[in-house]
Amino acid sequence: MKRAVFLTVLAALLVLGGCSAPQHRWKLTDVRGHLPDLAFTLTDDAGKVVDASAFRGKLVLLYFGYTHCPDVCPLTLTHLHILMQRLGPLADRTRVLFISVDPARDTPPVLHAYVDAFDPHITGLTGTPAQIEALAKRYRVAYNRGPTLPGGGYEVAHSAGIYIFDGRGRARLLATDADPITSIEHDVRELLGVSP
Amino acid sequence: MNRLRRIALALAATVLTVPAFAAGITVQKPWVRWLPVGQPAAGYATLINSGDTPAALVGVSSPDYGAVMLHRSLDRGGMERMVMVNSIPLPPHGRAALAPGGYHLMLMQPRHAIRPGQQVTLTFTFADGSTIAVRAPVRPANALD
Numbered sequence: 001m002k003r004a005v006f007l008t009v010l011a012a013l014l015v016l017g018g019c020s021a022p023q024h025r026w027k028l029t030d031v032r033g034h035l036p037d038l039a040f041t042l043t044d045d046a047g048k049v050v051d052a053s054a055f056r057g058k059l060v061l062l063y064f065g066y067t068h069c070p071d072v073c074p075l076t077l078t079h080l081h082i083l084m085q086r087l088g089p090l091a092d093r094t095r096v097l098f099i100s101v102d103p104a105r106d107t108p109p110v111l112h113a114y115v116d117a118f119d120p121h122i123t124g125l126t127g128t129p130a131q132i133e134a135l136a137k138r139y140r141v142a143y144n145r146g147p148t149l150p151g152g153g154y155e156v157a158h159s160a161g162i163y164i165f166d167g168r169g170r171a172r173l174l175a176t177d178a179d180p181i182t183s184i185e186h187d188v189r190e191l192l193g194v195s196p
Numbered sequence: 197m198n199r200l201r202r203i204a205l206a207l208a209a210t211v212l213t214v215p216a217f218a219a220g221i222t223v224q225k226p227w228v229r230w231l232p233v234g235q236p237a238a239g240y241a242t243l244i245n246s247g248d249t250p251a252a253l254v255g256v257s258s259p260d261y262g263a264v265m266l267h268r269s270l271d272r273g274g275m276e277r278m279v280m281v282n283s284i285p286l287p288p289h290g291r292a293a294l295a296p297g298g299y300h301l302m303l304m305q306p307r308h309a310i311r312p313g314q315q316v317t318l319t320f321t322f323a324d325g326s327t328i329a330v331r332a333p334v335r336p337a338n339a340l341d
Contacts, residue, residue, distance in 0.1 A: 067231070070238035070303075071269045072276045074229055074337055075296040081338040113232035117337035142275060149280075151263055151304060153236070157277035177271065177297070 024190055027183035028164070028173040035163070035171035038062070040135045042099070045112035045124035052169055059094040059191055061184075062163040064141050066102035066156050067114040072177070074118070076160070079181050081119040086185050093167075093192055096122040101143040101158045103132055139163055139171075166191055220247030221286065223320055226332035228303060229296075229339060230312045237310075239264070239301030239318060239332060240294045240341075245286040252323040253284040253292065260316040262305025269297055278302075283323065296341070312336040 024030075038052040038060060061080060065073035077098065084091040098115050100106035103126045106114075111124030126132070136143060143158035164173040164187070172191060175184050226241035245251045256264045266281045284292050284299055294300050301318070310316060312334050319329040 067233075067235050069278075070229065070231060070236045071267065071278065071296060071300045074231065074238065078338045078340055082340065110233055110235075114235065114337075117230075117232045119338065146277070149265075153304065155278045157275050159274055160271060160276040161274065176274065177276075 026173060026187050026190070028175045028179055028187045031163075031171050031174045035174075036138055037171065038165045038169040039138065040125075040127075040131070042125040042127040042131055042135070043108060045108050045115060045126075047108040050125070055095050055097070056169055057167050059167060059188060060163075060165040060169075061094065061096045061188075062099065062139070062165065063096065063161075064099045064101050064136065064143065064158050066100050066158070067106050067110055068102065068153060069156070072160065076162070076177065077115070077118040077122065079184075080122065080162075083181050083184055083188070084119050084121045086181070087188065090189070090192055090194060091121050094121060094188065098122055098124045099132065099135060100124065100126040101132060101136070102145075102156050103127060103129055164188070164191070221245050221251055221322060221326070221328065223318075223328050223330050226318055226330045227339075227341070228310075228316055228318075228332050228334045229337060230310065230334045231337055234306055237261075237303045237306075237334075238296070239303050240296065241318070241320075241330070241332070243284070243286055243292045243294070243320070245288060245290055248288050250288055251286040253286065253320055254282070254323050255321040256301050257319050257321070258303065258317055260307055260310060261303040262307060264304070264318075265302045266299070267302045268299050271297075286322075310334055 041051045044050045063076060080096050100111060106126045108126060111126055115122040115124040141159040143156055146155040146157060148154050160177050162175040163171060166172050173187055222244045224242045224244060229238045231237050243253060258264050266284060267278050268281050269278050286292050314334045315331045316334060317329055318332050319327050321327050
């Protein structure tokens with residue numbers, strides 16, 4: 001009888017204590033152990049060659065896109081801007097990396113003007129086609145240039161995921177366009193060790 | 197010329213405050229997402245067909261841009277792509293939303309420097325040949341709607 005009461009109390013404590021249990025309840029997709037650590041050599045929007053170690057110590061949100069993308073990329077970057085606003089001072093412990101899948105047109109100055117229009121916590125990164133391909137392959141990101149449009153432009157179809165890395169550069173979570181900002185905010189706060 | 201311009205501006209102000217009618221169609225809440233360095237901008241609006249017959253948006257032009265295309269963003273298996281569309285259907289007593297992540301206008305080759313806070317003219321052409329011109333506010337890159 002005593003044992004049954006003990007077990008009931010234990011079960012209740014486990015339920016109540018669920019929030020402080022070590023196992024996280026992520027709202028996004030947990031990719032820990034399924035994707036490699038953040039690694040790249042690219043050129044940032046100030047024209048400086050950087051590698052992933054430059055962003056160690058910060059939670060990184062990695063997103064692939066291009067500046068001639070008028071609809072979806074601005075929408076995602078706007079969502080990330082809103083996320084940064086919601087994080088307040090915590091935003092300084094994060095960095096959004098916007099990787100161009102269109103290095104032919106996205107020079108550092110173009111990327112700088114573009115990311116700057118969205119949020120100061122975004123860094124634009126470009127590079128040689130081989131450098132970008134290497135990073136995209138690392139995270140199984142697909143992209144391909146579409147046919148030339150009237151006027152000479154072209155679209156670049158690309159994967160729309162947001163890859164989230166912790167301060168040690170480990171891949172932790174994957175968000176998609178369908179995930180609400182509040183879900184990303186919840187998980188980012190968890191990763192930063194600040195319970196929502 | 198100046199007088200014509202004033203009249204044109206006055207007319208433009210009118211369509212801003214009063215929904216423009218063409219065959220029972222109205223264009224509501226038009227806006228443009230500004231992007232820097234003259235990158236193609238996206239235009240959005242809600243089209244409402246209050247008539248009894250089907251209608252369709254078949255094109256948009258603007259004196260402020262060299263080219264305007266009807267586009268649709270599609271998410272296919274996690275791949276984001278844009279496709280050109282020839283028309284956007286407007287069922288009777290129905291609506292079509294041109295909104296981020298779906299149907300939108302791609303506004304290219306700005307004819308002059310366009311900045312957030314300004315307004316641009318968008319002329320919507322429908323399948324029956326009718327047109328509606330509206331003034332659309334240009335919003336910052338990171339505007340949600």
